[in-house]
Amino acid sequence: MSAQAQMRAMLDQLMGTSRDGDSTRQRIKFSDERVCKSHLLNCCPHDILSGTRMDLGECLKVHDLALRADYEIASKQQDFFFELDAMDHLKSFIADCDRQTDVAKKSLADSQKEISAEVAAKAEKVHELNEEIGKLLAKAEQLGAEGNVEESQKVMDEVEKTRIRKREAEEIYRSSMPASSFQQQKLRVCEVCSAYLGLHDNDRRLADHFGGKLHLGFIEIREKLDELKVFLLSFSSM
Known part of the structure; x- marks a missing residue:
């Protein structure tokens, strides 16, 4: 990745899709079903295992650091419960691996x-x-x-x-x-x-x-799945 591309990625992660008034990138929202909710929560196996012998290739859903930044900003004001989508994704992945x-x-x-x-x-x-x-x-x-x-x-x-x-x-x-x-x-x-x-x-x-x-990637995925289970269990018991 070039230095310019790295800088753009850093700005995306910090400022989201609205940086520099770039309206063309705002056509898809982080809540869109086409967006990978595991990516928004930084736990998609496609990202974590990239470059390993079990590289899964490109995720079928949208991955965008700017959308993740949008979600992180919005989630401070509202619960979206994308943790449930991510948990289902990771449970299915780990079950296949097991x-x-x-x-x-x-x-x-x-x-x-x-x-x-x-x-x-x-x-x-x-x-x-x-x-x-x-x-x-x-x-x-x-x-x-x-x-x-x-x-x-x-x-x-x-x-x-x-x-x-x-x-x-x-x-x-x-x-x-x-x-x-x-x-x-x-x-x-x-x-x-x-x-x-x-x-x-x-x-x-x-x-x-x-x-x-x-x-280490599998440890990260398994630990994240455990965290999501605990998080959702805490909400269900409230």
């Missing part, structure tokens, strides 16, 4: 050999520690990027402790099954974004996953 996750998990289970529940639990423990390491590394990198070196180092200390626990869990898992079966249960499906995670993923792969735009 169905895909279930399909991926079933496919994975079908492709892997039967092992005992005890061994499966040991493999699951390694996966859990992998996830913990990935999340901690992503947090440490974020703190470092923000200049909070001391806190970042504290998190890295936790990473080292977790790595020790992971090595111990791997040894327990490895010793519980024949070498020929050791690679079984090496994959799992991320419950948040449905990506595959490997039992033997290295730290870089884990940090890239848990600190990546796709995983």
Whole structure:
């Protein structure tokens, strides 16, 4: 995006469709059914997941930062309850994603050999520690990027402790099954974004996953859906 386009977008977001007396842009209102209400509330999956491997392409409804600004100004004076439209949109999207996750998990289970529940639990423990390491590394990198070196180092200390626990869990898992079966249960499906995670993923792969735009985008969408549910529940109980 050029500097001029960025400036126009900033003005749209700040001033809405009426900036510079541009009457041609006022033909469609933010309340129009053609406008994406999730976009007005800054939670449309098409925006959040843009540029990821699950890029949804362009939303079928209108996205315009100026219309969002109009809505934000008007909503200070009146409740429009667009939260209901956005909640329905996000519920449908997450339900589809969760169905895909279930399909991926079933496919994975079908492709892997039967092992005992005890061994499966040991493999699951390694996966859990992998996830913990990935999340901690992503947090440490974020703190470092923000200049909070001391806190970042504290998190890295936790990473080292977790790595020790992971090595111990791997040894327990490895010793519980024949070498020929050791690679079984090496994959799992991320419950948040449905990506595959490997039992033997290295730290870089884990940090890239848990600190990546796709995983964080799904967290943002799921958290926004929870917020909308709480908001609408508070109104229904009044």
